[in-house]
Amino acid sequence: MSSSNPTTEPARIVIAVDGTSGSGKSSTSRGVADRLGMRFLDTGAMYRAMTWWMLSNDIDVHDADAIAAAAGKPVITSGTDPLAPTIALDGADVSVEIRSDKVNAAVSPVATVPEVRARLIALQQQEIRDALAAGSGIVVEGRDIGTAVWPQADLKLYVTADPAARAARRAAEEG
Incomplete structure (x- = not known):
């Protein structure tokens, strides 16, 4: 993991970032993690990977x-480098x-299944424990991080933006 300020000691904290879609929480989370020499975890990518697996296996x-x-x-594996986050499913990127x-059309019904949530929350909690054990903090971005995944987070943020800015970000992502 590279950092824009490599002389800074990584923060040994957990920062939970939630917010509205298109608010900039992912880019903000990655930037904060990089700047502070911390790991980054995109929990939404884990739900999307689970959904892709279900679709690919005709579930x-x-x-x-x-x-x-x-x-x-x-088998879902999340890379936690804020400059190059990855998500692998059964070993494939x-x-x-x-x-x-x-x-996009299928992730909501998959994400609401209690067994999916329990499995992915357990994986997310393990990533957090691994980051802390390694002496690094972690910025965890996604839904319910500060309530269900890691209620004891040192800092809990909710990022939002006005509807026009959110729509513009979404259009840029899709274009």
Whole structure:
């Protein structure tokens, strides 16, 4: 992991970042993590990876029982370098695939399945424990970080933007 200020000792804290879609929370989170020499975790990418796996394995994303039964199967690995975050599924990089319209349309029903949430929250908590054990802090971006994933976060932020700015960011991401 590189940092714009490599002489700075990494903060050994957990920063939880939640917020509205298109508010800039991802780029802000990555920038803060880089600047402070911390790790970065995009929890939304984990839900998208789970969804991509379900779609790729012909699991009906509207069948909560089928999703629950399969939730423990995929191996999801998150890279935590803020300058080059990655997401791998069963050893293959799926960073591009998880941003597809197909995944966008299916991620909500998959993410609401309790077994999926439990599995991914456990993985997220392990990433946080690993970062702290390594002497590094971590900026964790996504939904429910400061309430369900790591309630004891040292700093909890909620990022928002006015609707016009959010729409412009979303259009730029899709274009």
